[in-house]
Amino acid sequence: MTITLIPVHGLPEVHPGDDLAEMIAGHAALEDGDVVVVTQKVVSKAENRLVEVDPADPLSHKAHVEAEAVRVLRRRGDLVMTETRHGFVCANAGVDLSNVARGWAALLPVDPDRSARWIRDGLRARTGLTLGVIVSDTFGRTWRRGVTDVAIGTAGIAGIVDLRGTTDALGRELAVTEVCVADELAAAAELVMGKASGIPVALVRGVERQWLRESSVRAEIVRPPHEDLFR
Amino acid sequence: MTITLIPVHGLPEVHPGDDLAEMIAGHAALEDGDVVVVTQKVVSKAENRLVEVDPADPLSHKAHVEAEAVRVLRRRGDLVMTETRHGFVCANAGVDLSNVARGWAALLPVDPDRSARWIRDGLRARTGLTLGVIVSDTFGRTWRRGVTDVAIGTAGIAGIVDLRGTTDALGRELAVTEVCVADELAAAAELVMGKASGIPVALVRGVERQWLRESSVRAEIVRPPHEDLFR
Numbered sequence: 001m002t003i004t005l006i007p008v009h010g011l012p013e014v015h016p017g018d019d020l021a022e023m024i025a026g027h028a029a030l031e032d033g034d035v036v037v038v039t040q041k042v043v044s045k046a047e048n049r050l051v052e053v054d055p056a057d058p059l060s061h062k063a064h065v066e067a068e069a070v071r072v073l074r075r076r077g078d079l080v081m082t083e084t085r086h087g088f089v090c091a092n093a094g095v096d097l098s099n100v101a102r103g104w105a106a107l108l109p110v111d112p113d114r115s116a117r118w119i120r121d122g123l124r125a126r127t128g129l130t131l132g133v134i135v136s137d138t139f140g141r142t143w144r145r146g147v148t149d150v151a152i153g154t155a156g157i158a159g160i161v162d163l164r165g166t167t168d169a170l171g172r173e174l175a176v177t178e179v180c181v182a183d184e185l186a187a188a189a190e191l192v193m194g195k196a197s198g199i200p201v202a203l204v205r206g207v208e209r210q211w212l213r214e215s216s217v218r219a220e221i222v223r224p225p226h227e228d229l230f231r
Numbered sequence: 232m233t234i235t236l237i238p239v240h241g242l243p244e245v246h247p248g249d250d251l252a253e254m255i256a257g258h259a260a261l262e263d264g265d266v267v268v269v270t271q272k273v274v275s276k277a278e279n280r281l282v283e284v285d286p287a288d289p290l291s292h293k294a295h296v297e298a299e300a301v302r303v304l305r306r307r308g309d310l311v312m313t314e315t316r317h318g319f320v321c322a323n324a325g326v327d328l329s330n331v332a333r334g335w336a337a338l339l340p341v342d343p344d345r346s347a348r349w350i351r352d353g354l355r356a357r358t359g360l361t362l363g364v365i366v367s368d369t370f371g372r373t374w375r376r377g378v379t380d381v382a383i384g385t386a387g388i389a390g391i392v393d394l395r396g397t398t399d400a401l402g403r404e405l406a407v408t409e410v411c412v413a414d415e416l417a418a419a420a421e422l423v424m425g426k427a428s429g430i431p432v433a434l435v436r437g438v439e440r441q442w443l444r445e446s447s448v449r450a451e452i453v454r455p456p457h458e459d460l461f462r
Binding site: 001002003004005006007058073074076081088089098125128138141142143144145146147150159160161163177179180183184185187188190191192194204207208220221222224227228229230231 | 232233234235236237238304305307312319320325329351369372373374375376377378379380381390391394408409410411414415416420421422423425431435438451452453454458459460461462
């Protein structure tokens, strides 16, 4: 069983009010069982989650960071480590200037699980296919340098697959094996999108059929503060 | 440009002293530019990083956890969050009972970058191909539930790709874009390996040619404590 990562080429620039499902269906050769990974930036644009900033002041989006954060966990210089109202812990509450027109910043979608559902429902209505949709964003990690893409919203594709109770190749019961396949799918898709190449959508073809089920990043992946050892 | 994730089937159980490069070359249809992702467990077995534990006591490997850790960051119940001598922050110092014969536990390789180099050099000697090798392991995350595979050792494939100074699709200079492609490749490969299916090696075919360069997880990805906001 192989998996193929396929960038979707030719999507036009996305504007507020655009129908992402229609745009994706028009540019991607979708097949049944595909997982469609859509970067947060185009979802935020389609949903008009854009705010004006002073193009002459590289820090003018910081007021929006403070407004979007429900808690500031750490500060160092210009870096603000925040908790968002979705429960994400990320830099700058997800407020971001890259791949947005000069003078504007993009905020995270209000409810990225709902955004994923809208796109999935729109694609299903147009194609009749069983598909998963992941809204992805680029987060740093506590203990490791560099950023990777993770899932901030899902629809029709598992967040976490619980392999506990299954046995390993030697017949021993596996202990901790709650694999976050949604984050692994988002990371995999990023490999063919590339930050600089302006490809905001990729398909992951060939995932396990049983991973295609209803899901929610908020309910499955966000770690509640009471489980958390480092906040 | 698509990327394909290909599981390597048919590898026999690995024992101390086995030549992993020879085993992989004999079972994988390698092509020039492939990245070979090898799970830590078989590397530890080949390098005889196995210790005896009491099969009647599910906690008897904990003494090895304490020995392998250079620092314990947090404890909760049986969970011990540790820093290893490699600089990794992970549960139980990477000491692990799954996919190991009853009565044994596997420790992390002494130097996973060196392990990756050994395998890469062995594959290159046998095939003449330019290949990357990643040794992967399964780590939890501070703020998100579930585990994902990350790179603990690399050879011939970039750890972090720095896109700073390049421009985004709108011609703006990108700010923070040090993408940890090695972790994204490890996560992608896990999607076709699966914890329970006993496939310890996968190929990632079709990566950007310029990612195939000398590298080191220790030097590139491990975040030094002085950069760290949460330790």
